[in-house]
Amino acid sequence: MSGAEPFPEAARVSVRNAQLRSNLRHATHTIRAKRAKAVAELADWGRLRAAGAAIKDRTLRHLDHYLEQLESAVTAAGGQVHWAVDADEANRIVTRLVKATGETEVVKVKSMATQEIGLNEALAAAGIRAYETDLAELIVQLGDDRPSHILVPAIHRNRTEIRDIFRHEMGHWGRPAPEDLSDSPAELAEAARLHLREKFLRAKVAVSGANFMVAETGTLVVVESEGNGRMCLTLPETLISVVGIEKTVPTWRDLEVFLQLLPRSSTAERMNPYTSTWTGTTDGDGPREFHLVLLDNGRTDTLADQVGRQALRCIRCSACLNVCPVYERAGGHAYGSAYPGPIGAILTPQLRGTASALDASLPYASSLCGACYEVCPVAIDIPEVLVHLRERVVEGGSATRDGARVTIKPAKGHAAERAAMRAARWAFEHPRALRAGERLASRTRGLHPTRLPGPGAAWTASRDLPRVPPEPFRDWWQRTHGGREAK
Amino acid sequence: MRVALFITCVNDALYPGTGRAVVTLLERLGVEVGFPAAQTCCGQVQYNTGYRHQTEPLVRRFVDAFAEYDAVVTPSGSCAAMVRDNYPRIGQRAASEGRGGELTELAGRIVPKVHELSEFLLDVLHVEDVGAYFPHTVAYHPTCHSLRMLKVGDRPTRLLRAVKGLELVNLPGADECCGFGGTFSVKNPDVSAAMGADKVRNAVDSGAQVLCAADNSCLMHIGGTLSRRGGGPRVLHLAEILASTEGNVS
Known part of the structure; x- marks a missing residue:
């Protein structure tokens, strides 16, 4: 996916898709309003949010310690821990573990980490079929599509489109949808239920991610709304969980804070419907084998950056996507990674680097309106990180890649902009020259074109230019209050 | 109290009417306004586009231009926010790069003085009814x-x-x-x-x-x-x- 086109080009296409715009507008505005209401119910939301940020920061500061504690606890409880430095290594580990069971099918719990590493594709290459069991992920998989939202991956689809996908594709993957399937939510859900039930009962291996890992007991936590995740977590004989190292929380008391922050921020629920927790393996109950694959894949590099590391606090609630005016119009696919929206715009260029044209364009996919920061339940100052990453793109500088300090060169294609910024800075350091320039613009105002060529066309394609006034403010001041400022 | 107008570069060049209006309004309210000619731009465009280092000389210029004033009023929310939120940040970043505390010190000096127009009217002058008439x-x-x-x-x-x-x-x-x-x-x-x-x-x-x-x-x-x-x-x-x-x- 990282070979995809830069954000502005992808967005140029999606903003013109009226159906997509309407689906996204309706969905994001609905969730946005519900979230605001759910959050407003808690008088201590601000303190809860500060606590969430502080717990994450403290954990990240001592992550080495908590990860070792987690590993010991998981191992003591009968699980096996594997360490994956990058996506390839994680995919190799999971493929090897599945092959060792002799199975060629796995059921999957909705997981961002496995999307990030492209696990389904890696398993397919090894002859293993992965079945998504989250309803929205199922829609995406059947439609040969990509998720466009963290919480509601099929947010870009409406009911009619979903009915068509179910009718045409379900049969190729297992139990087909009824011929006369309508687009009523109840019928769509029933078709998915019957289709998935067959998978749950047959599967011997499940793959999941996790929302949290409690270091003190080695307990993993999955937070979901459907119960499909719990089927995968309890029925199969082998469970493999791929989890980013930043998902660690030290204790159950810390977990309590996030189990309040997450549901209200993501689904606008007071309490999450299905919260599954498991600690290693238990005789006669649930999977007999449990593997935890701890995924780095750029996280340690991100942790090394003083400004950017706050992105690792993210609990994947999606509140920032649902309030983002850019996401609402561009859609999730334009972000070219598993992580769309404002959080994706700061996470992806840190996890993957800014070398590709797409990844270098992501920090600019924001008007810096700040709505994301306002709703973030762990107070990630997304605008601050966006600006910081813009600097990395245009000025280059020091960063950590693959565990080593490196000097990044400025990205290509910014030479003209850099020159313009330097020229502007020079003028701003020479007020007399600035004043002369302003005067010149005023005197020639009759000659100014209304449509600009080159980069200026990006403005005048949709907007008229402001008319240059006959007299800049400076001159008016000099004329009317002249000399007063001379102190 | 010595009050200065920070017009902002956009208003200076394109919207002088807004600057004239601020002067008219403040003078009507009995405030004598100064306009230091050394002022230019707060550096917001440079900073927000990723050119933090280009912003640093503009921070110095801004603080210097308004050094003699007790309050700086500006008819731009985003320029006021640039000074208040980002000048201290620019200082911290410079310090973390081993370039000392000069910019942090400058930011600390200017931040409390800068007021967006509506803040200045209500929080400093304590005026809600400015005596305006606008039948629209x-x-x-x-x-x-x-x-x-x-x-x-x-x-x-x-x-x-x-x-x-x-x-x-x-x-x-x-x-x-x-x-x-x-x-x-x-x-x-x-x-x-x-x-x-x-x-x-x-x-x-x-x-x-x-x-x-x-x-x-x-x-x-x-x-x-x-x-x-x-x-x-x-x-x-x-x-x-x-x-x-x-x-x-x-």
């Missing part, structure tokens, strides 16, 4: 940086409600970004235009004769979109409404 229906667009960085809250609408003859009407989706975003408007022109079109539709639906904001950069984008579309309200800076009197309506 007005919708107020809060602008993101006034709303979320400065957190000016209802200050601008309190000022507007006190204006004689003015009827404040609701702007649907008021707190949504207009899509300007500085260089965002040209780096992501399609998304910017789509956001602008939605803001303009809401402005038209509000039925207002005038769309008001406290930041001309946003109004340049909204006004430019309105002008291309034709019809709808005209855009006007808060200062120009507050400066209007029965004898002289903007």
Whole structure:
């Protein structure tokens, strides 16, 4: 996916898709309003949010310690821990573990980490079929599509489109949808239920991610709304969980804070419907084998950056996507990674680097309106990180890649902009020259074109230019209050 | 108290009427305003586009230009927010790069002095009714940086409600970004235009004769979109409404 086109080009296409715009507008505005209401119910939301940020920061500061504690606890409880430095290594580990069971099918719990590493594709290459069991992920998989939202991956689809996908594709993957399937939510859900039930009962291996890992007991936590995740977590004989190292929380008391922050921020629920927790393996109950694959894949590099590391606090609630005016119009696919929206715009260029044209364009996919920061339940100052990453793109500088300090060169294609910024800075350091320039613009105002060529066309394609006034403010001041400022 | 006007580079070159309105308004309220000619630009465009190092000389210039004043008033929410939120950050970053505490010290000196216009009127002068007259229906667009960085809250609408003859009407989706975003408007022109079109539709639906904001950069984008579309309200800076009197309506 990282070979995809830069954000502005992808967005140029999606903003013109009226159906997509309407689906996204309706969905994001609905969730946005519900979230605001759910959050407003808690008088201590601000303190809860500060606590969430502080717990994450403290954990990240001592992550080495908590990860070792987690590993010991998981191992003591009968699980096996594997360490994956990058996506390839994680995919190799999971493929090897599945092959060792002799199975060629796995059921999957909705997981961002496995999307990030492209696990389904890696398993397919090894002859293993992965079945998504989250309803929205199922829609995406059947439609040969990509998720466009963290919480509601099929947010870009409406009911009619979903009915068509179910009718045409379900049969190729297992139990087909009824011929006369309508687009009523109840019928769509029933078709998915019957289709998935067959998978749950047959599967011997499940793959999941996790929302949290409690270091003190080695307990993993999955937070979901459907119960499909719990089927995968309890029925199969082998469970493999791929989890980013930043998902660690030290204790159950810390977990309590996030189990309040997450549901209200993501689904606008007071309490999450299905919260599954498991600690290693238990005789006669649930999977007999449990593997935890701890995924780095750029996280340690991100942790090394003083400004950017706050992105690792993210609990994947999606509140920032649902309030983002850019996401609402561009859609999730334009972000070219598993992580769309404002959080994706700061996470992806840190996890993957800014070398590709797409990844270098992501920090600019924001008007810096700040709505994301306002709703973030762990107070990630997304605008601050966006600006910081813009600097990395245009000025280059020091960063950590693959565990080593490196000097990044400025990205290509910014030479003209850099020159313009330097020229502007020079003028701003020479007020007399600035004043002369302003005067010149005023005197020639009759000659100014209304449509600009080159980069200026990006403005005048949709907007008229402001008319240059006959007299800049400076001159008016000099004329009317002249000399007063001379102190 | 010595009060200076920070006009901002955009207002100086393109919207001098807003600057004249601030001067008129403050003088009417008995405040003597100074305009140090050494002022230029706060550096917001450079900073927000990723050129932090280019911003540093502008921080020094800004602090120097206003050194002799006790208060700096500016008719731009985003420029005030640039100073208040980002100057200290620029100082911290310079310090973390081993370049000492000079910029942090400069930021610490200037930040408490800088006031966005509505903050200055209400928090420093303690005036809500500025004696203005403006017989039109007005919708107020809060602008993101006034709303979320400065957190000016209802200050601008309190000022507007006190204006004689003015009827404040609701702007649907008021707190949504207009899509300007500085260089965002040209780096992501399609998304910017789509956001602008939605803001303009809401402005038209509000039925207002005038769309008001406290930041001309946003109004340049909204006004430019309105002008291309034709019809709808005209855009006007808060200062120009507050400066209007029965004898002289903007």
